Amino acid sequence: MGNERHPAYKKPQGEEADKRLSGSLEEDLLEIRRQLNNSDDLLIHRHKTGKTEVAVVMFDGLVSNTQVSDFLLRPITRIPQDIDTGPRVYAYLSGGGVLMAGEQKEVRTFGELMVITMSGFAVVLVEGVPAGLALGYQGFKTRGVDEPSGERNLRGSREGFTESINSNMGMVRRRVRSPLLTIEGTTAGKVSHTAVKIFYLRGVASERLVREVKERIGKVEISVVLDSGYLQPFLDSRRLSLFSGVGVTERPDTLCAKLSEGRVAVMVEGTPFALILPYLFIEHFQSLDDYIHRPYFASFIRILKLLSFFVTILLPGYYVAVVSFHPELIPQALLSQFVGSALDTPLPVVLEALVVFFLYELLREAGLRIPSPIGHAIGIVGGIVIGDAAVSAGLIGLPMVIIIALTAVSSFVVPSLYEPVTVLRFGFIVVGGLLGLYGVYLAFALLVFNLCSVQSMGVPVTAPISPADGYSFRDMFIRSGWKLLQKEDLSVEDLPGAEGKEK
């Protein structure tokens, strides 16, 4: 099973083959203790009623002690003595009205018992019954609903997803009060058995899309799934690209809007970030605020975001290329400033740009991982002290500082594209420094081809720009008014070039 060349790496393995509960309480409890290696947080309460013994299995910290005590243990101690056999006790307890719990399920194997108890359920086992009654008394602490830090809006809801998948399901259900909203559950992670929920609107999202999502999640063989990001590569385009065909949101309102366009969302227990499929490239430049603001302002913001994307990836590389290879292209008013600055600094322009951008990313990363007060201090020290000192000392030129500042600000206008933008910026600086404008243009054309080859669940991410769909332009670079948009809903799988469209 292991990797012969790297003994430290082994294929992910699940637990041993699932065994069924035997019905013998002693044997079953022994097996549970054995499988859990007598773990310290395992709680087993045993109670004898008449001739029958009952056990409650749960985990410390996952259940609410008050609820378990009031709604589970107390009723068990009050089982009438005349109910004397195991099956009758089990039937009495599961019959309803005796044990109060929000959720109630039956488990028949040790595997099911393990997963459900680790999800905050208490399982009642009765002597002579080869099944367990699982009751939901989740009592673990979760973070409260808060404003999503990465997707702030000026207007609209302040609610963001939390780490609790149940709470997240509620937030979605509250916004789409329709029986069409379907939430299917599955698990991912051979060891972690992390709960995964698949959201879609029945009849709006195609069966093909839902099936494909489920199949791909089913093929995940990772041991421990801790975040939706673990599943993202399995749902993404198979083509090598810096751009992803999977969208991410922590806003329930955004997720609901996407579901209404025939998409599927995937949520993973323990993370507030939902995945959306398919996801178009143009959607990176759209936000919920667009639909709340007046159309002219929303359109202005979208175009501004698009321009900032091009500025942030191309400007540094273009500057380096022009100053290094094509100074004749610089307008006369700027020629002395640009070329003079390049001549006055010790490093070639390309190295100067790389060093400064490396420093900028270093400071950004350092400020991100440390407590906020220190982060601000690092920003001040890095941005003002080091930056000003470097210019004064003649290590970097003033035009370069302006370019970096402009690029840095632009890169935060579309936060969801920060990762590809950062790498691309470095790439364009390198090709601009090595090959001049020829290299920048060549790399840009390649970038366009690469982006255009990415498909998200059979839908080209560049749709509806290319393949073009004139009708969809009403909500792309510009946003038309609601009076026009209300007439039809977009069905993302029917865009030109999509596989659903072809069939």
Next chain:
Amino acid sequence: MEGSGKISVSQLFLLLFLSRAFSLVAYSPSFQGGGEKITLITTLLSGGLQALLLVAGVFLCRRRTGNSPLIVPTGGPYRVLGGLYWLFAMVVCVYTAVNFISFVTAAVYDYRYGGLVAVTLAAAGALAASQGLEGLARGAGILTVLLGLGCAVIALGLWRQYDWLNFTFRLLSPGDTLRGVWQGFARNGELFALLLLLPCLRGRPKAVSCAVWTAGLALASAAVQLMTMLTLGAYGGRKAFPVFTAVTSAGFRAFQRLDSVFLVIWVVLGLVKLAVFLFLASGLSAGLFFRPRNIKWIWGNAAVVLAASLALWRGPEGWMEGFHTAVSTGAVTLLGVLLLPLWGKLMDGGRAKE
């Protein structure tokens, strides 16, 4: 879920329009009626000839299946057919690469950068081709918008340079006119590329749309010639890259110079053309061995293009001239558009009788 590999007819037309546009910008439109007999009249007449031959080619390729409409993967003569088409696609690739390197080393960088330009161009062509036909076609859609903007900026920048005194509407002798018309056809490798890519289409191109496409190409070619003629006059006929020379004389307010705008047009068009024909060549070469096209075939063909283009560019001048003359005869295009499809059709007939 990763794409059907098929594109629409309009996407193919757009992609091949961009590919062809490289030739319009690259090859000197010698409107003086001198050596190459290309004038505004011959350009427009050539559009008509191209439309006729393309419609005939599309007609001959009806009902053909397989990797290409012209090649049925059964071996024998069909392999020869595939081999010839591979050779034609490689000729276009090499011709494109050599023109590209010649321009970049003559107008933008010095001669020393030629090797680096050749290597990066071949690598970029292979990378672009490996994105697949869908990626290329969609990319062409987006790049067309950017190129359209670039052309508009250049046209505006040249506005003040236009001098109608430079305009000549020279009529050639019938023989020279025919030669000029033929040359326009000879350099249009996109005609047989279109036939080879027919199975990658959702739907079939109609005769009318083929005619409109060739008419569009002829008009674009005439527009480029007119622009150069009005800007440079007789001087343009002596320049290797007259369109670039015209652009360098233009200015547009804050931009002052428009060389960079021309360079982006040149680079994008050159890359599109190289990628399209590398895509074709890799599919054809893989088909010769009954293998599916994959990235190794693309990179292998790109390596051949790199070696051949460097040899031609650095080799004796006679090699390049000979290559240029061979392409100008039109044998490649005629064989590719008409004669080989006809041969394929005859072979199909023979096979059906058996």
